[in-house]
Amino acid sequence: MITIIKNGEVYAPEPLGIKSVLIVDGKIAKIGEIDESLYQKLDLPVEVIDASGDVVVPGFIDPHVHLIGGGGEGGFATRTPELQLTDLTTAGITTVVGLLGTDGTTRHMTSLLAKARGLEEEGVTTYIYTGNYHVPTPTITGSVKDDVILIDKVIGAAEIAISDSRGAQPSLHELAKLVAEARIGGLLSKKAGVTHFHTGPGKEKLGLLHQLLEKFEIPPIQLYATHITRSQELVDDAIALANKGSYVDITCSKSTPEWIAYFKKHGGDLSHLTLSSDGNGSLPVFDDKGQFIGLGVASPYTLFEQAMETVRTQDLRLEEVLPLITSNTATVLKLTSKGRLAENYDADVVVMQKGTYALRHVYAKGKRMVEEGLAVVKGTFEK
Numbered sequence: 373m374i375t376i377i378k379n380g381e382v383y384a385p386e387p388l389g390i391k392s393v394l395i396v397d398g399k400i401a402k403i404g405e406i407d408e409s410l411y412q413k414l415d416l417p418v419e420v421i422d423a424s425g426d427v428v429v430p431g432f433i434d435p436h437v438h439l440i441g442g443g444g445e446g447g448f449a450t451r452t453p454e455l456q457l458t459d460l461t462t463a464g465i466t467t468v469v470g471l472l473g474t475d476g477t478t479r480h481m482t483s484l485l486a487k488a489r490g491l492e493e494e495g496v497t498t499y500i501y502t503g504n505y506h507v508p509t510p511t512i513t514g515s516v517k518d519d520v521i522l523i524d525k526v527i528g529a530a531e532i533a534i535s536d537s538r539g540a541q542p543s544l545h546e547l548a549k550l551v552a553e554a555r556i557g558g559l560l561s562k563k564a565g566v567t568h569f570h571t572g573p574g575k576e577k578l579g580l581l582h583q584l585l586e587k588f589e590i591p592p593i594q595l596y597a598t599h600i601t602r603s604q605e606l607v608d609d610a611i612a613l614a615n616k617g618s619y620v621d622i623t624c625s626k627s628t629p630e631w632i633a634y635f636k637k638h639g640g641d642l643s644h645l646t647l648s649s650d651g652n653g654s655l656p657v658f659d660d661k662g663q664f665i666g667l668g669v670a671s672p673y674t675l676f677e678q679a680m681e682t683v684r685t686q687d688l689r690l691e692e693v694l695p696l697i698t699s700n701t702a703t704v705l706k707l708t709s710k711g712r713l714a715e716n717y718d719a720d721v722v723v724m725q726k727g728t729y730a731l732r733h734v735y736a737k738g739k740r741m742v743e744e745g746l747a748v749v750k751g752t753f754e755k
């Protein structure tokens with residue numbers, strides 16, 4: 373199948389102007405002037421999408437999703453369900469990274485790996501982190517390093533909990549050893565080997581990560597902290613960490629646009645900021661004594677929703693916000709064929725109406741998953 377998305381305003385994520393995108397065999401073959409009649413003469417199936425009046429952008433990357441569900445902090449009945457294919461595609465997400473959360477006892481790394489493989493078979497690109505909140509952290513092979521080296525989909529460790537009553541309260545040296553294992557695994561397998569940290573509401577904030585950089589031979593890019601918008605003080609700490617060269621991640625919510633604007637205004641390095649949805653993770657609510665009092669479920673759709681709301685409501689251009697859900701994420705995770713519209717990159721493409729940013733079409737590896745806002749490819753057990 374050959375697909376031509378013509379006459380759209382292309383953001384790669386930097387603005388390229390009005391151009392056409394040629395997709396051949398799941399890859400972007402050309403961006404620019406394309407004579408569709410030449411390809412139609414080849415007697416091959418050619419699909420032409422008129423994107424006049426639309427913007428054409430890279431497929432979104434969500435670096436923090438609970439593919440097999442999360443939660444359980446309120447008992448067994450509060451375990452959240454597994455994610456389905458269209459939960460991702462109808463939000464423009466074409467690449468996703470799965471992880472475990474609090475529960476590494478009744479949820480298993482092998483189940484997470486199997487779920488990731490299943491979603492890939494259904495059409496999107498998937499990766500996973502090894503581990504969960506706790507240190508020592510659960511793995512598949514018995515070693516963080518070996519998981520990263522030997523298992524194709526494992527690109528790092530996560531989500532290791534710091535500054536949170538639900539974490540294992542690891543020592544600085546324990547964290548350093550874990551981060552080093554992930555990094556060595558990454559070096560030996562040409563992967564990111566990052567350690568993705570769950571940051572809780574505790575008083576220490578990101579202090580342990582600053583200490584790791586100060587006291588150990590750990591490159592800043594190996595540290596990737598999420599949930600950084602729990603307080604203004606935590607965001608300030610995240611700005612300081614990002615400006616040292618680490619990456620930080622905002623979990624999307626209704627306050628995300630204001631936090632992105634705050635991050636930029638107060639000197640944060642936007643090239644080291646990403647967004648994630650925490651999709652299908654639980655949203656537990658605790659009182660001031662640490663007692664569980666309520667629960668919600670995060671939606672992957674918040675990634676797209678809040679990124680576009682930032683463009684609508686803040687003094688930030690589309691080309692400033694798009695990297696937070698495309699190229700920045702690809703950079704920190706070393707996803708070398710993702711996050712950009714460029715020749716020989718995977719044909720992960722989202723077409724949106726200009727101005728409203730309503731989703732029209734979503735392509736994952738060249739296959740149309742969403743047409744005029746509706747899923748045309750569904751997961752195996754979706755109706």
